[in-house]
Amino acid sequence: MQSKRVAVVGGGVAGMTAALRLAESGYHVDLFESAPALGGRTKSFYDEEVDEWVDNGPHAMVGAYHATLKLLEDIDATQYASWQSSLTLSLWDEQRGFFDLKAASWLPVNIALIWAVYRLPGHDFSSVKAMLRLAMTMHNRNEEQTVQQWMHEIAAPKRLVEDMLEVLCLGVMNEPMNTAKAKTFALVLALSFSSHRNAKMGWFNQPLSQALVAPLADKLRSLGVNIELRSSIRSLDDLNHDSIVLALPAFARNRLLGINEDVATQAITNIHLWFEDKIELPNIMQGMLGTYGQWLFDVSAMTNQENKLQHLCVIISADESEKSQGELIALVLSEIETMLAVKLTQPKKVRFIREKRATVLVRAFEDVDLPSHVFDVGEAPQIGELPATIELAVKAGEKSAQMVHLSHEKSA
Numbered sequence: 001m002q003s004k005r006v007a008v009v010g011g012g013v014a015g016m017t018a019a020l021r022l023a024e025s026g027y028h029v030d031l032f033e034s035a036p037a038l039g040g041r042t043k044s045f046y047d048e049e050v051d052e053w054v055d056n057g058p059h060a061m062v063g064a065y066h067a068t069l070k071l072l073e074d075i076d077a078t079q080y081a082s083w084q085s086s087l088t089l090s091l092w093d094e095q096r097g098f099f100d101l102k103a104a105s106w107l108p109v110n111i112a113l114i115w116a117v118y119r120l121p122g123h124d125f126s127s128v129k130a131m132l133r134l135a136m137t138m139h140n141r142n143e144e145q146t147v148q149q150w151m152h153e154i155a156a157p158k159r160l161v162e163d164m165l166e167v168l169c170l171g172v173m174n175e176p177m178n179t180a181k182a183k184t185f186a187l188v189l190a191l192s193f194s195s196h197r198n199a200k201m202g203w204f205n206q207p208l209s210q211a212l213v214a215p216l217a218d219k220l221r222s223l224g225v226n227i228e229l230r231s232s233i234r235s236l237d238d239l240n241h242d243s244i245v246l247a248l249p250a251f252a253r254n255r256l257l258g259i260n261e262d263v264a265t266q267a268i269t270n271i272h273l274w275f276e277d278k279i280e281l282p283n284i285m286q287g288m289l290g291t292y293g294q295w296l297f298d299v300s301a302m303t304n305q306e307n308k309l310q311h312l313c314v315i316i317s318a319d320e321s322e323k324s325q326g327e328l329i330a331l332v333l334s335e336i337e338t339m340l341a342v343k344l345t346q347p348k349k350v351r352f353i354r355e356k357r358a359t360v361l362v363r364a365f366e367d368v369d370l371p372s373h374v375f376d377v378g379e380a381p382q383i384g385e386l387p388a389t390i391e392l393a394v395k396a397g398e399k400s401a402q403m404v405h406l407s408h409e410k411s412a
């Protein structure tokens with residue numbers, strides 16, 4: 001395949017994975033990225049004031065991210081991912097204080113989960129029955145149904161929805177339950193809760209630029225991939241390669257192809273806070289219920305940066321708020337104070353990052369008509385498939401390499 005030239009458009013996780021797998025198979029790969037650096041939405045920037053590489057938003061994983069795990073292995077980066085030993089969701093609300101949803105690893109995973117929910121404060125046998133109904137109805141969701149309609153159908157108690165299902169829906173699908181698609185949510189639940197290994201949560205213990213992007217870029221260079229930064233491809237006619245892989249989110253793909261069609265996306269807001277005083281959190285990933293901020297991550301603890309200012313990050317998925325930055329910052333600070341029952345000192349620094357198009361939402365996307373040498377694997381998550389995540393991006397990259405290979409084999 002040495003003589004075959006492939007252009008990969010988009011240097012996010014999907015494009016980098018595609019370039020990696022193609023180069024491994026012997027193709028000559030040109031990777032085009034419009035930004036000055038690789039990484040796409042998994043990006044970090046250096047903040048001089050706090051002397052730290054800061055991610056646009058911390059990225060969480062689950063053990064079910066098998067393709068991502070394999071990729072990390074292949075680029076010698078497994079040491080940059082940390083994992084819970086077994087699933088623990090550390091939660092808080094104003095009435096009940098702190099409590100954990102903890103799956104006992106010595107029980108089979110489905111029983112461990114049901115037992116974990118039963119033991120949550122305020123839950124009883126009605127939550128257990130709803131969990132069983134949820135499990136039994138997982139495999140026959142239709143394309144139109146929303147997560148909220150599914151919860152009505154199984155008469156899920158409000159407490160179960162608020163403590164677990166809504167949290168998961170927002171976190172994984174980045175969409176509220178009243179519009180998120182049940183068929184995809186069912187897949188996420190089925191994959192994540194099929195074993196203890198799949199259910200546990202993980203995080204990067206270094207900024208994304210070091211943990212993921214640099215090891216990928218190093219590997220690409222070592223395989224001879226030609227990386228063209230600041231290269232925005234405006235038309236397919238700009239490229240005269242044997243094959244072209246489009247690894248762009250659907251809205252960027254549409255722009256490139258001149259397709260005039262709206263793509264549903266959702267924002268994620270991350271409010272980074274740096275404090276001089278040490279703030280003790282019960283868990284490095286603290287879920288907050290009934291509050292505007294949904295998760296509070298202790299980034300310093302996640303990335304083992306004990307000696308610097310303490311870096312916390314409040315995450316708001318599917319953020320549709322019209323509040324100003326100042327209002328939101330004041331609101332989440334007061335929520336943290338209520339949760340921790342402390343009066344916080346003024347943060348030394350605050351950084352507000354709202355990614356307006358953080359993820360493309362799961363919808364029924366039509367196939368785009370493309371020339372036979374062009375392969376579109378960008379983020380356009382179909383109903384019943386994975387939502388927009390790192391895992392989807394890695395799988396898309398892998399799939400594109402297979403598609404290119406297959407088409408060349410056919411024409412050989």
Ligand SMILES: Cc1cc2nc3c(=O)[nH]c(=O)nc-3n(C[C@H](O)[C@H](O)[C@H](O)COP(=O)(O)OP(=O)(O)OC[C@H]3O[C@@H](n4cnc5c(N)ncnc54)[C@H](O)[C@@H]3O)c2cc1C
Pocket residue numbers: 009010011012013014015032033034035038039040041042056057058059060061231232233234247248249252256268270355357358359378379388389390391393
């Ligand atoms: C704040 C935030 C938090 C997130 N949290 C999580 C999480 O916790 N867990 C998780 O799994 N996922 C999370 N995600 C989602 C995850 O980051 C994305 O799904 C994934 O990174 C998408 O990768 P991609 O390669 O498909 O797209 P992108 O990363 O968007 O890459 C596309 C690239 O193409 C480039 N490009 C666009 N147009 C052109 C053009 N015409 N020519 C050349 N280049 C072009 C762009 O600059 C970009 O670099 C989060 C996303 C955000 C924004």
